[in-house]
Amino acid sequence: MAAPSEFLKFVDTNADGFIQRLADAVAIPSISGDASHRSDVVKMAKWLENHLKAVGVETQLVDLGKHKMDGEELDLPPAILGRIGNDPKKKTVLVYGHFDVQPASKSDGWDTEPFTLKIHEDGRLIGRGSSDDKGPVLGWLNVLQYHFQNKKELPVNLRCCFEGMEESGSEGLDDLVKKESQPGGWFDGVDCVCISDNYWLNTRTPALTYGLRGLTYFKVTVSGPGRDLHSGVFGRTVHEPMTDLIILMSKLVDGSGKILIPGVDEMVAPPTNSERSIYEGLNYSIADVEESAGASIALSANKVDVLMGRMRYPSLSLHGIEGAFSGVGAKTVIPAKVGGKFSIRLVPPQTPDTVNPLVISYLESEFAKLNSKNKLTIESLHGGKPWVADVNHWNFEAAKAATRSIYKQEPDLTREGGSIPVTLTFAESLGVNVLLLPMGRGDDGAHLLIS
Amino acid sequence: MAAPSEFLKFVDTNADGFIQRLADAVAIPSISGDASHRSDVVKMAKWLENHLKAVGVETQLVDLGKHKMDGEELDLPPAILGRIGNDPKKKTVLVYGHFDVQPASKSDGWDTEPFTLKIHEDGRLIGRGSSDDKGPVLGWLNVLQYHFQNKKELPVNLRCCFEGMEESGSEGLDDLVKKESQPGGWFDGVDCVCISDNYWLNTRTPALTYGLRGLTYFKVTVSGPGRDLHSGVFGRTVHEPMTDLIILMSKLVDGSGKILIPGVDEMVAPPTNSERSIYEGLNYSIADVEESAGASIALSANKVDVLMGRMRYPSLSLHGIEGAFSGVGAKTVIPAKVGGKFSIRLVPPQTPDTVNPLVISYLESEFAKLNSKNKLTIESLHGGKPWVADVNHWNFEAAKAATRSIYKQEPDLTREGGSIPVTLTFAESLGVNVLLLPMGRGDDGAHLLIS
Ligand SMILES: [Zn+2]
Ligand SMILES: [Zn+2]
Ligand SMILES: [Zn+2]
Ligand SMILES: [Zn+2]
Numbered sequence: 001m002a003a004p005s006e007f008l009k010f011v012d013t014n015a016d017g018f019i020q021r022l023a024d025a026v027a028i029p030s031i032s033g034d035a036s037h038r039s040d041v042v043k044m045a046k047w048l049e050n051h052l053k054a055v056g057v058e059t060q061l062v063d064l065g066k067h068k069m070d071g072e073e074l075d076l077p078p079a080i081l082g083r084i085g086n087d088p089k090k091k092t093v094l095v096y097g098h099f100d101v102q103p104a105s106k107s108d109g110w111d112t113e114p115f116t117l118k119i120h121e122d123g124r125l126i127g128r129g130s131s132d133d134k135g136p137v138l139g140w141l142n143v144l145q146y147h148f149q150n151k152k153e154l155p156v157n158l159r160c161c162f163e164g165m166e167e168s169g170s171e172g173l174d175d176l177v178k179k180e181s182q183p184g185g186w187f188d189g190v191d192c193v194c195i196s197d198n199y200w201l202n203t204r205t206p207a208l209t210y211g212l213r214g215l216t217y218f219k220v221t222v223s224g225p226g227r228d229l230h231s232g233v234f235g236r237t238v239h240e241p242m243t244d245l246i247i248l249m250s251k252l253v254d255g256s257g258k259i260l261i262p263g264v265d266e267m268v269a270p271p272t273n274s275e276r277s278i279y280e281g282l283n284y285s286i287a288d289v290e291e292s293a294g295a296s297i298a299l300s301a302n303k304v305d306v307l308m309g310r311m312r313y314p315s316l317s318l319h320g321i322e323g324a325f326s327g328v329g330a331k332t333v334i335p336a337k338v339g340g341k342f343s344i345r346l347v348p349p350q351t352p353d354t355v356n357p358l359v360i361s362y363l364e365s366e367f368a369k370l371n372s373k374n375k376l377t378i379e380s381l382h383g384g385k386p387w388v389a390d391v392n393h394w395n396f397e398a399a400k401a402a403t404r405s406i407y408k409q410e411p412d413l414t415r416e417g418g419s420i421p422v423t424l425t426f427a428e429s430l431g432v433n434v435l436l437l438p439m440g441r442g443d444d445g446a447h448l449l450i451s
Numbered sequence: 452m453a454a455p456s457e458f459l460k461f462v463d464t465n466a467d468g469f470i471q472r473l474a475d476a477v478a479i480p481s482i483s484g485d486a487s488h489r490s491d492v493v494k495m496a497k498w499l500e501n502h503l504k505a506v507g508v509e510t511q512l513v514d515l516g517k518h519k520m521d522g523e524e525l526d527l528p529p530a531i532l533g534r535i536g537n538d539p540k541k542k543t544v545l546v547y548g549h550f551d552v553q554p555a556s557k558s559d560g561w562d563t564e565p566f567t568l569k570i571h572e573d574g575r576l577i578g579r580g581s582s583d584d585k586g587p588v589l590g591w592l593n594v595l596q597y598h599f600q601n602k603k604e605l606p607v608n609l610r611c612c613f614e615g616m617e618e619s620g621s622e623g624l625d626d627l628v629k630k631e632s633q634p635g636g637w638f639d640g641v642d643c644v645c646i647s648d649n650y651w652l653n654t655r656t657p658a659l660t661y662g663l664r665g666l667t668y669f670k671v672t673v674s675g676p677g678r679d680l681h682s683g684v685f686g687r688t689v690h691e692p693m694t695d696l697i698i699l700m701s702k703l704v705d706g707s708g709k710i711l712i713p714g715v716d717e718m719v720a721p722p723t724n725s726e727r728s729i730y731e732g733l734n735y736s737i738a739d740v741e742e743s744a745g746a747s748i749a750l751s752a753n754k755v756d757v758l759m760g761r762m763r764y765p766s767l768s769l770h771g772i773e774g775a776f777s778g779v780g781a782k783t784v785i786p787a788k789v790g791g792k793f794s795i796r797l798v799p800p801q802t803p804d805t806v807n808p809l810v811i812s813y814l815e816s817e818f819a820k821l822n823s824k825n826k827l828t829i830e831s832l833h834g835g836k837p838w839v840a841d842v843n844h845w846n847f848e849a850a851k852a853a854t855r856s857i858y859k860q861e862p863d864l865t866r867e868g869g870s871i872p873v874t875l876t877f878a879e880s881l882g883v884n885v886l887l888l889p890m891g892r893g894d895d896g897a898h899l900l901i902s
Binding site: 217219231238242244247249255293294296298306322329330336372374418 | 747
């Protein structure tokens with residue numbers, strides 16, 4: 001089904017107004033991670049609430065309480081709840097987005113003023129939040145405006161959940177979602193969720209995202225000496241913590257990305273043929289990976305292997321060492337206590353609860369082999385479960401049909417290598433299908449420049 | 452031969468004056484590494500020169516030119532050259548010491564004012580420089596005062612070389628020593644050298660030191676991505692520099708201290724029986740090592756193995772990584788460029804020139820095994836040769852006899868695990884026997900507190 005020509009005409013006629021509205025939103029520097037901009041986040045919440053009301057949405061600003069940031073106690077910006085329609089014959093769709101942004105300044109490398117929306121000569125709209133995530137939120141507003149002004153009934157009941165703390169850990173949101181998912185809450189009766197806060201795989205093909213990896217993050221500390229020692233005096237007389245730690249870290253992952261902790265890679269089933277065909281069908285190449293990495297360093301020349309490495313296999317990355325010499329120059333220290341940091345991206349059926357015991361017992365047994373008199377401590381710093389949705393659910397079928405009608409092509413079905421924690425919150429609190437519908441292109445640069 | 456009772460009586464009679472003179476020296480904060488104290492180093496040079504003249508030494512302050520420190524151009528403090536006696540029938544002994552000190556303040560943990568000499572209740576003299584190295588320099592002055600005041604002829608011709616930049620890399624000294632070692636120079640005709648700038652092995656037994664380890668310091672850099680990457684997006688899609696580097700670093704040394712670079716440990720001959728007996732004879736225990744390390748982490752329960760590990764075997768220590776995540780917390784970064792730092796302490800016949808090619812070719816061949824598309828760069832940051840002297844030389848025999856006559860016991864014959872670069876400068880420029888005659892005890896804490 002093609003999009004109604006009446007709707008497409010409305011979009012063309014109102015394009016300047018839509019762009020001006022995005023420019024107004026971008027102009028509010030609603031940086032949630034900067035205490036001095038907290039009032040701008042609140043201002044942005046009120047601005048958005050007013051625009052939602054103007055197109056017929058019933059709204060509520062929810063006080064999420066207080067939190068501490070940089071040692072200062074601050075009021076959390078309110079979340080916005082909204083609803084239109086209560087027809088029991090229609091599906092009820094919950095839409096999520098966020099109206100806060102990351103910091104940005106010309107000194108960070110922006111060519112343009114980040115909080116002034118600029119139309120690039122190629123047509124792209126450049127400004128902080130234009131893609132992450134004010135643009136997608138305003139996309140929903142534009143659709144609602146069409147229905148409101150033309151007195152068209154929405155084909156679904158709509159619920160909204162817009163927050164102002166996403167870039168700072170979504171503080172307060174989990175409790176809100178759980179509470180409103182109860183009978184009588186704003187999200188009671190929701191049949192599916194649509195989140196627009198991620199990106200296409202490339203610049204050419206729209207995408208629907210059905211999976212996210214989880215994470216488990218470790219700090220492995222080896223300590224021994226009472227204080228840092230001089231390598232001239234103590235070299236080859238004592239068990240050096242760095243020697244032990246480097247040996248342990250070298251046993252976690254090999255140069256090809258294979259995880260060496262017994263049982264971890266093995267938890268993941270091999271891909272089915274139909275699953276492989278999803279990866280084969282993605283409009284993506286090794287060149288795309290290497291362009292975004294900035295070098296020809298892909299682990300394989302096979303596109304399916306590289307995409308599966310990101311999307312459907314776990315990965316283990318070594319991030320660094322706390323307590324070792326990390327400066328420039330040549331310091332001959334034997335550090336007394338060193339903490340290696342690494343994390344594992346998880347895929348179903350892995351969870352921190354099932355993977356962590358394997359990691360801990362492997363590290364302990366490898367450390368025992370060293371016969372070291374140093375002390376080993378293993379800490380789990382944080383973690384989150386992976387998420388995968390059923391791509392054949394009617395929620396995805398509807399999104400595929402919508403993509404075809406607007407873009408005249410099939411969407412890429414993607415899984416992301418990273419996490420969007422709120423996805424899991426909705427999936428678990430509501431027990432319904434969740435869909436990620438990215439509106440941004442693969443080169444939008446979330447958290448970097450231009451977006 | 453016992454020390455002349457007349458001399459011992461002189462020392463007792465003049466002890467208060469000697470201590471007051473040390474207090475006067477400690478009170479001048481001649482910190483060579485702090486530009487704001489440069490005038491104090493110059494003041495200390497003039498103070499010392501005057502005291503040397505007062506006991507009959509012919510002196511010269513030598514301008515060593517300028518140098519840059521912390522971006523500022525500064526005049527180097529002068530070195531002091533001195534001489535007494537020119538009797539061709541006597542041996543000519545060159546004495547070295549330094550009159551600059553490391554920084555010190557109560558905020559660093561000093562219990563007492565560091566630049567005020569304090570007599571501890573157990574009789575120790577506490578103050579910055581009291582042991583490193585103003586105390587030893589003043590030890591020579593006290594001996595000269597005895598001869599001068601009592602019109603005793605010295606049994607040797609004496610030459611002095613006292614510098615004010617030892618704690619800041621001895622800048623300018625190498626050139627001076629080479630120049631003055633030429634025919635007609637201040638050091639022409641020197642038969643042996645005595646350096647008092649190190650420590651006893653313990654608090655019980657005087658020591659003579661006949662060896663120092665050398666050093667070769669490496670930075671091994673693995674780079675690939677154009678910038679730091681997010682482990683969610685790139686984990687298991689690209690060759691990660693940290694994975695490659697950690698594997699390389701893990702192949703350098705094992706948990707028992709054995710160096711895994713082929714040919715490096717093998718360059719060192721096994722100890723002879725007479726050499727082993729030197730280590731067996733040292734007044735030292737595993738408990739001493741572990742007390743100074745602050746934990747029970749000695750590599751062996753055998754005292755001879757532990758002492759040989761420090762003194763006569765090479766050692767390899769891993770110091771840290773530049774460019775990796777080193778902060779607290781949990782950052783999920785894939786660092787684009789990481790530089791591992793390690794150094795090898797060298798013993799004869801090893802030199803940086805003979806060891807470095809083995810290190811480089813081993814790292815290159817281990818990196819090749821990884822089949823990584825990342826780039827490897829190996830840099831030698833600095834290095835120095837080891838030094839070992841003949842303990843049967845008359846210079847050592849004289850020092851042993853002197854030790855017996857004062858302390859009524861045989862000195863420990865020690866080698867040090869670290870470096871004192873000036874030792875090699877004298878040995879190579881003059882081609883004569885060099886002896887280290889420590890006056891400080893093993894618990895004096897050079898560069899730490901109390902000394
Ligand atoms: Zn976002
Ligand atoms: Zn974001
Ligand atoms: Zn010194
Ligand atoms: Zn020193």
